[in-house]
Amino acid sequence: MSDSHIGDVDQLIPIVYDRLRALARQRLAAVPGEHSLNTTGLVHEAYLRFVESSGPTFQSRNHFLAIAARVMRNVLVDHVRSRVAAKRGGGAALLELGDQLSITGVDLDRVEDLDEALKRLELLDERQARMIEQRYFGGLSLEEVAGAMDLSLATVKRELRSARAWLAAELKTT
Template sequence: MNEGEFTELLVASRSGDQVAWSSLVRLVYTDLQRLARRQRSHNAIPTTLGTTGLVHESYMRLAGTGKDHIENRKHFLNLASRIMRQVLCDYARLRLRDKRGGGVKHEELTDIEVEEQSEAQNLIWIDELLTKLEAENPTWARVVECRFFTGLTDDETAEALGLTLRTAQRNWHDARKWLADHLE
């Protein structure tokens, strides 16, 4: 679906057209599934949060923003990237909190649990770095959200952020360099 069709359905749904809203919900859900599958296949971050869980939680948060707040497909992709980052980081924090136990009898962790805990800690670390990057260069931070947390392509990232393809590519390169320099 192109930008014009998405916006047309969005406008119609705001005018009370329930058929348009139902169509838009199906499209948004399908887009979220595609983005979540892509994100899960490209990034080794919380393996215990499945694609379906990521899609449902992201969808619930997106639906909570209300259709009146989504401007167009570009805005939706940008918002979805931010929400997926929040969902993944919230989930990682919850996993780490649960693993700390709060007075519950501690048991030895399995190799899988150790890996999950390490993935969750790495995700929180990346989120903290991204927050620092956001203070220095908000556009680079948005590009990282789109590429890393949602798995958007160069073209989709450029579309979501309203950038030219070359600018999105350059920002992704520069943001990765910044992150690499700050990983120490």
């Protein structure tokens, strides 16, 4: 897939479906005890949201994956919110954003805290919020994040370190 004009969701889904399933599997594995939403369900719900949003046009595969990261984040957060609302209880475990490609030690209650913290980070530094979203919710490699955002790899690494530190401090206070 070239970096020229790519087109709509219906053109892209068959090309990146396996990658989307792998990303969904990684995201779901990061939420222990999450069995009510499966890989296929997450990918299909993300697809439906793309279609309902009047079909944005994508410039590249990385651009599509970056937006898919945001959509999957929204699907997961909405799903967790509905589960927590139904359950209402349980303690919150520490949520960590490590250098690895996953969110570790996630308690369902903390997913919502992370989403709120990301919204606050977005107000302070939208670029850093997009990087966190693409890297940890979308599963993009550092190189893919750099390509999607048209930044150098060094800049992405530096800004992700800064964003993770800010989020860690923010999550400690909640």
